[in-house]
Amino acid sequence: MEFGGCWEAVVENVRDGLLVVDNTGKIVAVNPSFERMTGYISSELVGESCRILNCTGCKIFGEEADTPWCKLFVMGKVKNKECVLTHKDGRTVHVLKSGMAMPGENGEAMAVVETLTDISQTVHQQEEIVSLRKDLCMDQGYHGLLGKSVPMQELFELIENISKSEAPVFIEGESGTGKELVARAIHEAGPRKGKPFIKVNCAALNESLLESELFGHVKGAFTGADRERIGRFEAAHEGTLFLDEVGDIPLSTQVKLLRVLEEREIEKVGDHHPIRVDVRLISATNKDLSQLIREGVFRQDFYFRINVFPISCPSLSLRKDDIPLLAKSFIERYASRDNKGIHGMTREAMETLMAYGWPGNIRELRNTIEYALVLCPRGLIGKEHLPPVITLTPVDLEPRQGKFVYSQRERDELARALEKNAWNQSATAKGLGVSRVTVWKRIKKYGLTPESLSA
Structure with a gap:
């Protein structure tokens, strides 16, 4: 049986899009299904570079004659790869792509033939399902994060968008706001889910130990290095590396990290052989890096490199609507652990929590619940079971405690020192006998600004 021109009819009527590209990246042919999928007609595509489609699944090598155009020419084939194309009108088209390189007379790949299935409707349905599940199951959390308040809803949406990117993320926020949970959520919501999530507390290690921790070391690199060790970058290969307290990284290590981020290569301490690493970097700090830059x-340049996509964790004082949900979660967790028959809080106790300022954020709320569970024998946690710092007024507390959440005397002393030193935080810290970070935190705690003091 002779098929003759039947193949042309098959290509013209097949449901999937068909694309043929030569070894210079020029489009050779498309079928009607591909035209409908992309919005272009054949005459607008044939002879043009395939880059016109902005396919996210293509790795372009170059346009030189002796260089393969893209990864498909090297691998020979690809099967069922999820990609995104750009429609002629600018919208995105989700496709499932399979392709094969076609050899010429000399055996070298001269063209590739790709078939593309439009899965946009399926993807949109899955996104709607995920969104509905997130709305219905918010009490159980979003990748470990709890919250129904507007700031948290905005944060969840931001995480969803960030997770699809490979750009470095910089998380800012006060101590105790859950920066590590946000970093882990970004990892788990993205394509690196299932790969390693490695954390490094940069404030806990000195310079030499930090470099060994990050990059690893070879045997004999320094005293005590009795065997070779891989670093956190290697351990996080194909996953995510979370650098916490990044403001404490020494300048010399910042230089090395900058080079690693640019070249995607590390060298172990005591060695000079580069090792390729594929790591998504997330950094976090509660320090004012702009001030640290001014202080030298x-x-x-390192700040700009890690701060490609900044994200801010809201303090608990900005999301007080979430306090009942968070308190309930902590009560259930710790009451179950301690085998105590406690199942909630009295209205008075909850009103007390809602009226408090929470300078220690979620961490302080968690500690407060644990404290109350120790004192409460059973039933409901009452106001009498809460720590004194939560239940007493500033006037009651100031004469009894050297450190308190809010002190009018402390605020006034800070205000006078700031005005005296023309708002130079370093000079103010020196005059008060505290660290510059403490001055910065107190300014935020009391909401001080030059305008508020001059009013």
Whole structure:
């Protein structure tokens, strides 16, 4: 049986899009299904570079004659790869792509033939399902994060968008706001889910130990290095590396990290052989890096490199609507652990929590619940079971405690020192006998600004 021109009819009527590209990246042919999928007609595509489609699944090598155009020419084939194309009108088209390189007379790949299935409707349905599940199951949390307040809803949406990117993320926020949970949520919501999530507390290690921790070391690299060890970058290969307290990284290590981020290569301490690493970097700090840059202890170029996509964790004082949900979660967790028959809080106790300022954020709320569970024998946690710092007024507390959440005397002393030193935080810290970070935190705690003091 002779098929003759039947193949042309098959290509013209097949449901999937068909695309043929030569070894220079020029489109050779498309079928009607591909035209409908992309919005272009054949005459607008044939002879044009395939880059017109902005396919996210293509790795372009170059346009030189002796260089393969893309990864498909090297691998020979690809099967069922999820990609995104750009429609002629600018919208995105989700496709499932399979392709094969076609050899010429000399055996080298001269063209590739790709079939593309439009899965946009399926993807949109899955996104709607995920969104509905997130709305219905918010009490159980979003990748470990709890919250129904507007700031948290905005944060969840931001995480969803960030997770699809490979750009470095920089998380800012006060101590105790859950920066590590946000970093882990970004990892788990993205394509690197299932791969390693490695955390490094940069404030806990000195310079030499930090470099060994990050990059690893070879045997004999320094005293005590009795065997070779891989670093956190290697351990996080194909996953995510979370650098916490990034403001404490020494300048010399910042230089090395900058080079690693640019070249995607590391060298172990005591060795000079580069090792390729594929790591998504997330950094976090509760320090004012802009101030550290002005003081010369943080490199501006390193800051710009890690701060491609900034994200801020809201303090608990900005999301007080979430306090009942968070308190309920902590009560259930710790009451079950301690085998105590406690199942909630009295209205008075909850009103007390809602009226408090929470300078220690979620961490302080968690500690407060644990404290109350120790004192409460059973039933409901009452106001009498809460720590004194939560239940007493500033006037009651100031004469009894050297450190308190809010002190009018402390605020006034800070305000006078700031005005005296023209709002130079370093000079103010020196005059008060505290660290510059403490001055910065107190400014935020009391909401001080030059305008508020001059009013």
